[in-house]
Amino acid sequence: MMRQSHGVGESPLSTPSRQLADFVANFRFEDLPEHARERTRAIFLDAIGCALAGHEGDETGQIEPVATALGGPGNSTVIGGASLSLVGATLLNGYLITAVTACDVHRATLCHIAPEVVPPALAIAEQRDRSGRDLLRALALGFEVTTRLGLGMHYSAFRARGWHSPGVIGPFGGAGAPPLRSCSSMPSDSCWRSAWRAANPLARSRPSVITAVLALVQRQDLRPEQVARVKVGLSEAVYKMHGEIGWEGKFRALLSTRYVVAVVLADGQCWLDQFTPERIADPALDAFARDRVIVQVDPAVKGTGAVVEITDREGSNYVERRSVPRGDSADPLSRAEVEAKFRLAARGRLTETTIDQVIDRTIHLEEVARVSELTQLLRAPTGVLV
Missing domain, CATH: 1.10.4100.10 (2-methylcitrate dehydratase PrpD)
Structure with missing residues (x-):
């Protein structure tokens, strides 16, 4: 070497x-x-x-x-x-x-x-x-x-x-x-x-998403029933790996941006309890991930960063940008x-x-x-x- x-x-x-x-x-x-x-x-x-x-x-x-x-x-x-x-x-x-x-x-x-x-x-x-x-x-x-x-x-x-x-x-x-x-x-x-x-128990390309969602949930006291839409912006490289992956089973759920956003928004935390077979199979969680989470490439996002925008049912928008996740040396x-x-x-x-x-x-x-x-x-x- x-x-x-x-x-x-x-x-x-x-x-x-x-x-x-x-x-x-x-x-x-x-x-x-x-x-x-x-x-x-x-x-x-x-x-x-x-x-x-x-x-x-x-x-x-x-x-x-x-x-x-x-x-x-x-x-x-x-x-x-x-x-x-x-x-x-x-x-x-x-x-x-x-x-x-x-x-x-x-x-x-x-x-x-x-x-x-x-x-x-x-x-x-x-x-x-x-x-x-x-x-x-x-x-x-x-x-x-x-x-x-x-x-x-x-x-x-x-x-x-x-x-x-x-x-x-x-x-x-x-x-x-x-x-x-x-x-x-x-x-x-x-x-x-x-x-x-x-x-959190996730590979390094999704913790920025978790950090952003948790920040918005805690700051705005948001619950899933209040949310009309969640838009997640990722770098092109991370999007290709995790942007549209499904959540059939624990392994894929850990890799799925849609599922991670939905479960963190619902539970207000991210640990192993959020990836049990029972939690993954929850119909309400599944529907939220499919219908209300949008994942897309954001040219302004670099590396493993993320931008999360939550729109509530009254039309208000809340945005959190993260260049690094919580736990990073920065x-x-x-x-x-x-x-x-x-x-x-x-x-x-x-x-x-x-x-x-x-x-x-x-x-x-x-x-x-x-x-x-x-x-x-x-x-x-x-x-x-x-």
């Missing part, structure tokens, strides 16, 4: 690969700026929440037997589950974090960084009985390695050839995290600071919002007391003496199945 020809007599010590390896090997916790520590803790808590919600993923039941077969039983924690072998838990946790598409995205490289970095770092830290401080450093390093590699390649050409960045650059971040030993300094402007945490979730998302994701998988304890230990991760204190909390209570 990072091209460098070696001339006669050129030392391999100067190659980008060696420089990156030295950076990882020599990195100290003290080199990690406070803003990077805070960002790492937030991404980590969000990843745990996404993994807990991931047990509701449609394919989770198929991945779990594969993870079990890889290494059999073991003592490594499955987030929201029991325990598996080191490799099995790492695989399953990686899938769980991204199973309902609610995890982070590094915008510049369209790469999820948590699913590849958090599972191996957590598993190794637990196995080696390391501290929360060690884990925090490992996570930050993994995020940094992943995004540095992504920014160092010609991403537009990479994407144009059909490559998917998480599977290509993510493993390097995963490998960069687990050394967990006393390890040049983290830049004051870390590469992964532009990673954003999704507020409009980040607050700590309170990240915690609220975590509570929603953990609902039904962990007890309320345990949820409070996980939040507290994650916020104060560098003060946790042993990572196993946290992972024990993350295992599902007896009787809760993966």
Whole structure:
């Protein structure tokens, strides 16, 4: 990915690969700026929440037997589950974090960084009985390695050839995290600071629509029965992917702009409850999506932005434009919002007391003496199945 020809007599010590390896090997916790520590803790808590919600993923039941077969039983924690072998838990946790598409995205490289970095770092830290401080450093390093590699390649050409960045650059971040030993300094402007945490379980091309609809609903106190029409403007690229897709089943509903607009307007929120078979089949919701939601290309909308115009039955128009969704690095979730998302994701998988304890230990991760204190909390209570 990072091209460098070696001339006669050129030392391999100067190659980008060696420089990156030295950076990882020599990195100290003290080199990690406070803003990077805070960002790492937030991404980590969000990843745990996404993994807990991931047990509701449609394919989770198929991945779990594969993870079990890889290494059999073991003592490594499955987030929201029991325990598996080191490799099995790492695989399953990686899938769980991204199973309902609610995890982070590094915008510049369209790469999820948590699913590849958090599972191996957590598993190794637990196995080696390391501290929360060690884990925090490992996570930050993994995020940094992943995004540095992504920014160092010609991403537009990479994407144009059909490559998917998480599977290509993510493993390097995963490998960069687990050394967990006393390890040049983290830049004051870390590469992964532009990673954003999704507020909703949707891929990154529709959250701007959700953000806009929610803003109008909350500002104008709108209900479906008051609405005559909703017009949604998307960029041409996003329209081609999601403008007119139907909503037959959960997977397509998550991709459908029409359905997403209708259900968010009706329910005033967007989480997994809005994509159950019963909700998707609701006749009133179906009729609203078909008859009152118009999706079109808006030349003024760029990238994954959106413009939403709601016309009520009295003829009044309300417009909201979003260049980025809530959760983007340009409009980040607050700590309170990240915690609220975590509570929603953990609902039904962990007890309320345990949820409070996980939040507290994650916020104060560098003060946790042993990572196993946290992972024990993350295992599902007896009787809760993966």
